[in-house]
Amino acid sequence: MKTLIKYEFLKILRKKTTLMAMATSLLITAIFFCLPITQFQIYSQNGVFQRSKGIAYEKEQYANLTVPLTNEYVTETIREVQTLFKNPNNVGYDGDEQFLIEDAYWNGISPRENLLDLIARNYAAPNVSVGYQALTNLDVSDGADFYQARQNKIETILNDPSNGLSEAEKDYWRNMNNEVKEPFQYGYFKGWEVILSSFEVLIFAILAICIVIAPVFAGEYQAGTDAVILCGKYGKTKLPIAKIAAALLFGLSAFTLHVLVAFSIPLAMFGIDGWNLPLQINGTSVPYPLTFLEGTLINLGIIYLVLIAMISLTLFLSSKMKNPYFVLVVVIPILFIPIFFSPNGTSGIYNLSVFLTPYQALIPHFSSYLSYRFGSVVLDAFAMRGIIYGILTVVFLPLAITGFKTHQVA
Numbered sequence: 001m002k003t004l005i006k007y008e009f010l011k012i013l014r015k016k017t018t019l020m021a022m023a024t025s026l027l028i029t030a031i032f033f034c035l036p037i038t039q040f041q042i043y044s045q046n047g048v049f050q051r052s053k054g055i056a057y058e059k060e061q062y063a064n065l066t067v068p069l070t071n072e073y074v075t076e077t078i079r080e081v082q083t084l085f086k087n088p089n090n091v092g093y094d095g096d097e098q099f100l101i102e103d104a105y106w107n108g109i110s111p112r113e114n115l116l117d118l119i120a121r122n123y124a125a126p127n128v129s130v131g132y133q134a135l136t137n138l139d140v141s142d143g144a145d146f147y148q149a150r151q152n153k154i155e156t157i158l159n160d161p162s163n164g165l166s167e168a169e170k171d172y173w174r175n176m177n178n179e180v181k182e183p184f185q186y187g188y189f190k191g192w193e194v195i196l197s198s199f200e201v202l203i204f205a206i207l208a209i210c211i212v213i214a215p216v217f218a219g220e221y222q223a224g225t226d227a228v229i230l231c232g233k234y235g236k237t238k239l240p241i242a243k244i245a246a247a248l249l250f251g252l253s254a255f256t257l258h259v260l261v262a263f264s265i266p267l268a269m270f271g272i273d274g275w276n277l278p279l280q281i282n283g284t285s286v287p288y289p290l291t292f293l294e295g296t297l298i299n300l301g302i303i304y305l306v307l308i309a310m311i312s313l314t315l316f317l318s319s320k321m322k323n324p325y326f327v328l329v330v331v332i333p334i335l336f337i338p339i340f341f342s343p344n345g346t347s348g349i350y351n352l353s354v355f356l357t358p359y360q361a362l363i364p365h366f367s368s369y370l371s372y373r374f375g376s377v378v379l380d381a382f383a384m385r386g387i388i389y390g391i392l393t394v395v396f397l398p399l400a401i402t403g404f405k406t407h408q409v410a
Contacts, residue, residue: 012250090104158369305390351370
């Protein structure tokens with residue numbers, strides 16, 4: 001069996017289409033994960049810093065921002081901003097909106113604007129984007145209860161009628177939120193932010209792998225070699241299993257190479273800083289009690305399940321169709337049509353289904369309170385995706401074997 005698997009693996013690997021597909025998808029992956037670096041820029045009082053200089057400058061600004069976000073620290077920070085706004089010489093106006101100017105902005109706001117915006121958004125209504133200017137409207141005479149404000153915001157989300165959450169689902173999310181550790185440790189996390197926001201680019205790697213393995217069975221039919229191999233000693237026993245094992249081995253190896261390329265680029269430039277920081281410092285209403293590294297690995301695990309399921313589907317179609325191109329006519333729309341399906345933010349079968357499509361399943365959606373209820377059992381999106389794509393794999397792989405064994409030679 002090992003010899004058969006090795007032979008089938010090398011058969012896949014040595015094809016020109018394999019090299020072309022892998023080279024193209026690796027290039028696309030590298031380009032997209034390089035974009036946040038090539039496009040990176042940050043402004044200072046002395047001008048704009050771009051790319052590596054900008055990254056170094058931003059890291060310097062974060063040197064004094066690696067702090068626990070205690071209520072005392074948040075209160076002091078808000079009061080500092082409010083004090084700056086009390087001086088009329090520091091304030092500029094754009095219609096009805098006021099903002100800080102000159103030294104007040106560059107020295108008091110700019111080095112920590114991301115942090116100030118995070119604090120301001122914590123007190124804003126769900127789905128409302130505000131900046132540091134909103135801090136002037138907060139009453140902190142008795143202190144800023146940052147974490148109570150977070151809980152209030154989460155309750156607003158849970159009780160929003162458009163989310164259509166049952167009491168069981170609300171309790172599920174409340175219990176998960178209770179596991180989030182407070183106070184949040186703040187710090188620099190740009191490299192992980194880039195990875196989490198770019199996962200969907202890996203759809204091209206999945207497509208390339210499906211293109212490569214589409215001929216595993218159908219290629220034999222197209223070339224007319226099916227009559228020979230099906231009549232062979234292991235044609236209907238070990239060979240189909242070896243073909244599937246080789247396809248899975250190739251797919252997992254090729255995809256892992258893409259992941260290494262995708263991760264190494266932002267982490268090499270932005271650094272691994274922030275791997276142990278909580279996801280909540282990128283959005284306080286995130287319900288998952290995970291660090292950036294944990295969130296990345298969990299979502300990556302789901303993506304691997306999506307990959308294996310798509311390989312399984314491709315192999316099944318390959319075992320039933322006489323031409324590899326027909327296989328891709330089915331697979332490509334399944335992968336790419338969901339790109340044009342946007343979750344509408346309300347409850348219903350449409351939203352629940354869209355989040356389970358291959359493309360949407362690559363995107364973490366950590367801020368989403370999306371859940372699936374089956375009686376008393378409640379599952380979040382990650383658990384549901386894992387189950388769905390696990391089931392698809394278990395269904396399609398045996399069907400691929402059966403499809404090849406029962407193929408009628410022309």
